[in-house]
Amino acid sequence: MYLKQLDFDYVPVHLVKDGGQHRSHAYSSINPSMLVPTFVDDDEDIVLNQSLAIIEYLDDKYPNTPALLPTHALDKARVRALSQDIACDLQPVTNLRILQSLKSDFEASSEQTETWCVKWIEQGFSALEKRLVTRSGKYCFGYDITLADVCLIPQVYNALRFRVNMQRFPLIQKIYDNCNELEAFQKAKPEAQSDAA
Numbered sequence: 001m002y003l004k005q006l007d008f009d010y011v012p013v014h015l016v017k018d019g020g021q022h023r024s025h026a027y028s029s030i031n032p033s034m035l036v037p038t039f040v041d042d043d044e045d046i047v048l049n050q051s052l053a054i055i056e057y058l059d060d061k062y063p064n065t066p067a068l069l070p071t072h073a074l075d076k077a078r079v080r081a082l083s084q085d086i087a088c089d090l091q092p093v094t095n096l097r098i099l100q101s102l103k104s105d106f107e108a109s110s111e112q113t114e115t116w117c118v119k120w121i122e123q124g125f126s127a128l129e130k131r132l133v134t135r136s137g138k139y140c141f142g143y144d145i146t147l148a149d150v151c152l153i154p155q156v157y158n159a160l161r162f163r164v165n166m167q168r169f170p171l172i173q174k175i176y177d178n179c180n181e182l183e184a185f186q187k188a189k190p191e192a193q194s195d196a197a
Contacts, residue, residue: 002184003145004058004065012195013038015096035097052087055147068147079141082131082148086155090124094158117162125159125169128152132171138178145179153179157190 001008013036014021021027022034031038031049039054040047048054059068069076092098094117102108102116135141140148156176159166166173179185190196 001058002187003068003150004062005184006058006062006065010194012193014195051151052083052147055150059147066145068145068150070141070144070146075141078135079146079148082128082135082140083146083151085124085128085131086148086151090120090128090155091151091158093120094155094162114162117158118164121155121159121162121164122168124155125164125172129169129171132175136171136175139175145182149175149179152176153185153188 012021013027015036018024020034022031022036027038028034030040030047033049035049037051037054038047038049039057046057048057055068069079099113099117102113103110108116132140137143139145140152152172153176156166156172166176180189186192
């Protein structure tokens with residue numbers, strides 16, 4: 001939303017507070033999967049879940065703002081592939097509900113869940129780093145921000161939280177640093193949100 005310079009109302013849904021606000025009846029009535037994010041456009045009577053669907057919808061709806069997908073079909077497919085490497089293969093296995101399940105269903109310790117996250121982040125980043133060798137410039141795909149960057153930055157944030165050695169991934173680290181120089185990414189950081197405590 002910040003990259004697109006769109007006005008929006010941010011409604012926080014805390015994943016831990018009150019036992020997980022995403023589990024409330026009010027939230028589950030608009031998003032039965034009880035995951036975040038959920039995008040609601042009252043003007044269009046639209047409710048969308050899944051980050052990639054939301055981002056592509058906004059990219060299509062507001063084409064005169066910075067595009068997050070290239071226009072050339074092959075380049076667009078390459079950006080989507082990078083994005084899906086992150087959003088479909090890496091992010092799901094390190095998200096909060098998986099970590100909670102490891103603890104509650106399999107009695108994993110905090111140390112074991114951290115080891116789990118580090119393993120999958122490093123595996124995902126190793127493959128991504130190799131792909132970025134031929135595609136990256138200042139950002140994941142050349143010199144313009146794309147959907148891949150929007151997917152990558154939260155995962156690097158997560159990697160840093162679990163103390164992944166980012167020296168092993170210099171291209172990813174460079175892209176992370178470059179993106180975080182931009183005001184839109186600074187505004188989107190978790191600690192910049194109104195519900196950050």
